[in-house]
Amino acid sequence: DTAVSQTPKYLVTQMGNDKSIKCEQNLGHDTMYWYKQDSKKFLKIMFSYNNKELIINETVPNRFSPKSPDKAHLNLHINSLELGDSAVYFCASSQRTASEKLFFGSGTQLSVL
Amino acid sequence: DQQVKQNSPSLSVQEGRISILNCDYTNSMFDYFLWYKKYPAEGPTFLISISSIKDKNEDGRFTVFLNKSAKHLSLHIVPSQPGDSAVYFCAASTYTGNQFYFGTGTSLTVIP
Numbered sequence A: 001d002t003a004v005s006q007t008p009k010y011l012v013t014q015m016g017n018d019k020s021i022k023c024e025q026n027l028g029h030d031t032m033y034w035y036k037q038d039s040k041k042f043l044k045i046m047f048s049y050n051n052k053e054l055i056i057n058e059t060v061p062n063r064f065s066p067k068s069p070d071k072a073h074l075n076l077h078i079n080s081l082e083l084g085d086s087a088v089y090f091c092a093s094s095q096r097t098a099s100e101k102l103f104f105g106s107g108t109q110l111s112v113l
Numbered sequence B: 001d002q003q004v005k006q007n008s009p010s011l012s013v014q015e016g017r018i019s020i021l022n023c024d025y026t027n028s029m030f031d032y033f034l035w036y037k038k039y040p041a042e043g044p045t046f047l048i049s050i051s052s053i054k055d056k057n058e059d060g061r062f063t064v065f066l067n068k069s070a071k072h073l074s075l076h077i078v079p080s081q082p083g084d085s086a087v088y089f090c091a092a093s094t095y096t097g098n099q100f101y102f103g104t105g106t107s108l109t110v111i112p
Helices: none
Strands: A004-007 A010-013 A019-025 A031-037 A043-050 A053-057 A064-070 A073-078 A087-094 A108-112 B010-014 B019-025 B032-038 B045-051 B056-059 B062-067 B072-077 B086-093 B106-111
Touching (some): A010 A019, A019 A031, A019 A087, A019 A108, A043 A064, B010 B019, B019 B086, B032 B062, B072 B086
Parallel strands (some): A010 A108, B010 B106
Antiparallel strands (some): A004 A019, A031 A043, A031 A087, B019 B072, B032 B086, B056 B062, B062 B072
């Protein structure tokens, strides 16, 4: 039973399309995150939600919109995809804030053609 | 603005020998540090942590050392095993903060 699961694992799409990545955690954690790992392998936070409330919103284009229907789910919707959006996106969760260790999903490899 | 740096992108070590992975940070407010291990096509998994009140934390074959004055930490793996071959990420935070800052990872290859 996977603790943090995200779908799809691979996503190949054309420029200009809109796509979503879903994430669910069954750990009972209060906080969920989206991280982006770019081509330089730099793992950078995008968003963080605590009990469905947005607490971190880094400098990310507003084409990226997170949605948290409940504290076990944090989805990422991306509008008007661009070539530079190609990356691996990781969902993660922690018990409370980031002072607790993170549990990561297996990642979504997004390729924009 | 990369606050956590891992300057060695890769490291190769013979099985049974010691692996030493290094990490430097710039923010003196960081007081909590973690190491994550990542296999291909999987997410990072927590390995070991250390708080700034300690200079060493040990868990089996894994030991993390923290040198606050140098803003440097290292992960020692002894003895190294082929199954340790993975990418290792260093991460830092403050206890009152709300996010971790990650390094770019070091790819460790343990040669049988």
